[in-house]
Amino acid sequence: MPVWNEKYETMKRDELEQVQLERLQQTLNRVYRRVSYYQNLFNKISFDPDTISTLGDLKKIPYTSKDTLRLAYPYDMFAVPLREVVRMQSTSGTTGQPLIVGYTKNDIEHWTELTARVLYAGGVTKDDIIQICFPYGLFTGGIGFHYGAEKIGASVIPGSEADMENQIIIMRDYRTTAFACAPTYAAQLFEVMNEKGITPAELSLSKGLFGAEPWNESFRKEIEEKLSISVTDNYGLTEIIGPGVSFECDHKNGLHISEDHFIPEIIDPDTGSVLGPGEKGELVLTTITKEAYPLIRYRTGDLTCLYYEPCTCGRTLIKMGKIFERIDDMIILNGQNMFPSQFEQILTEAIGTAPKFQLVIDKKETLDELEIQVEISGDFFFDEMKKLAELEITIIKEVKERLDFIPKVKLVEPRTIKRGMKKAKVIDKRYK
Ligand SMILES: [Zn+2]
Incomplete structure (x- = not known):
């Protein structure tokens, strides 16, 4: 060794x-x-x-x-x-x-x-x-x-x-x-x-x-x-x-x-x-x-x-x-604590590979809203609407069960999400 x-x-x-x-x-x-x-x-x-x-x-x-x-x-x-x-x-x-x-x-x-x-x-x-x-x-x-x-x-x-x-x-x-x-x-x-x-x-x-x-x-x-x-x-x-x-x-x-x-x-x-x-x-x-x-x-x-x-x-x-x-990564949505790594885990299981994703957080009236934007690779049945809809439902269901929050899910094409050397996985629009 x-x-x-x-x-x-x-x-x-x-x-x-x-x-x-x-x-x-x-x-x-x-x-x-x-x-x-x-x-x-x-x-x-x-x-x-x-x-x-x-x-x-x-x-x-x-x-x-x-x-x-x-x-x-x-x-x-x-x-x-x-x-x-x-x-x-x-x-x-x-x-x-x-x-x-x-x-x-x-x-x-x-x-x-x-x-x-x-x-x-x-x-x-x-x-x-x-x-x-x-x-x-x-x-x-x-x-x-x-x-x-x-x-x-x-x-x-x-x-x-x-x-x-x-x-x-x-x-x-x-x-x-x-x-x-x-x-x-x-x-x-x-x-x-x-x-x-x-x-x-x-x-x-x-x-x-x-x-x-x-x-x-x-x-x-x-x-x-x-x-x-x-x-x-x-x-x-x-x-x-x-x-x-x-x-x-x-x-x-x-x-x-x-x-x-x-x-x-x-x-x-x-x-x-x-x-x-x-x-x-x-x-x-x-x-x-x-x-x-x-x-x-x-x-x-x-x-x-x-x-x-x-x-x-x-x-x-x-x-x-x-x-x-x-500790800085922790997200609080309607009083619930969660980490980006938990979403990563859920998405990995749902998609079958390490996902490229970002979390977009906003506020509607008094409630926090979350949209999970996930890149779906080219070879991942982009033409099969039914499978995509099923994937969205799976992600929403898993997030709801494990994190007690109902998100929106948006599946996007490869390389839509901007990446750099630093992690930019969370976009929080609530306090802007
Ligand atoms: Zn060792």
């Missing part, structure tokens, strides 16, 4: 916890001395970072929220002077004001090591030709993976945002063996291949590394079959470092968290209480090696759970479940 960093990825639990404790002590001292937000916070709760003696002491510190980071815009959360910062990246700002995060030289080295772990666990070696199809720019996906792939010694193609057709031609002509991108991008790539009459057999692809968006097992199965590749998931977020926080090994049943750099916790998002192994809640992360932008108990907004069972790949790093939803 491929392990990039034997020392840290397979470290005995007690030794790993000792490493974590030492790094946590350093980080807490650093933020206390250098970040006024944490200095004020620690003073307010009478917390002395020098007194921390176990990892459990971390629980004495309140959570850090995204709002806190926004208030500190642009540089107030930085723990080093700008002359020590060698790189700036930014969050996308899809859920509010973008944030600026900084990296020191050491941060970049660590980040490179972390994305190398992701790629290596996904099967990428120095013999691979890897095409990075994430945007290069303020978004962390492109450049983050680029450095990790170079560290492994793979031949790196910075495909970035080349248009889809060019991306495929590059894949074919350069004989790309691995590619990293968002799952929706991979789905679009496959559609364009079909349109242009390029078959998977003409390509040399053998592995895909998907991240930056939630995706499910049926999508994995579909893409693995269609492209004859092995696909692994990875997770990260810009506030914490970018891609490289956690990754799947070839067992594909959970994402190993690089715990020598991050301490994970799962909390109840409503009460803030810490939950146990296997319990689903909000992921909270503490960085323990970051120099420029360290965060203590940061609430990620992502919902998952932690698994402590050993993995047969040999890594001792614990695993988190795949991220299916964010």
Whole structure:
């Protein structure tokens, strides 16, 4: 089983916890001395970072929220002077004001090591030709993976945002063996291949590394079959470092968290209480090696759970479940809570493949209305009105039964729904 960093990825639990404790002590001292937000916070709760003696002491510190980071815009959360910062990246700002995060030289080295772990666990070696199809720019996906792939010694193609057709031609002509991108991008790539009459057999692809968006097992199965590749998931977020926080090994049943750099916790998002192994809640992360932008108990907004069972790949790093939803994704319709992933599940079962869909929400007088717009692929009996009507009825019935809400359903032709790198599955017109 491929392990990039034997020392840290397979470290005995007690030794790993000792490493974590030492790094946590350093980080807490650093933020206390250098970040006024944490200095004020620690003073307010009478917390002395020098007194921390176990990892459990971390629980004495309140959570850090995204709002806190926004208030500190642009540089107030930085723990080093700008002359020590060698790189700036930014969050996308899809859920509010973008944030600026900084990296020191050491941060970049660590980040490179972390994305190398992701790629290596996904099967990428120095013999691979890897095409990075994430945007290069303020978004962390492109450049983050680029450095990790170079560290492994793979031949790196910075495909970035080349248009889809060019991306495929590059894949074919350069004989790309691995590619990293968002799952929706991979789905679009496959559609364009079909349109242009390029078959998977003409390509040399053998592995895909998907991240930056939630995706499910049926999508994995579909893409693995269609492209004859092995696909692994990875997770990260810009506030914490970018891609490289956690990754799947070839067992594909959970994402190993690089715990020598991050301490994970799962909390109840409503009460803030810490939950146990296997319990689903909000992921909270503490960085323990970051120099420029360290965060203590940061609430990620992502919902998952932690698994402590050993993995047969040999890594001792614990695993988190795949991220299916964010707290921000929750939709409230006439007082009922629901997530886009629940609609995805229903539509997948009804259609038989991973659906392309969007949810359009509006208000009629006092009641919320929802229209589910679903793309139906060309080979899906577009001329058979009866089958289409049956499909609509099935979707409405399932949504009513499972989510206690009666939606409208609109079946649309392929490529009607606008997609980008970011998920844009919910259009809420109620408050406009
Ligand atoms: Zn494993």
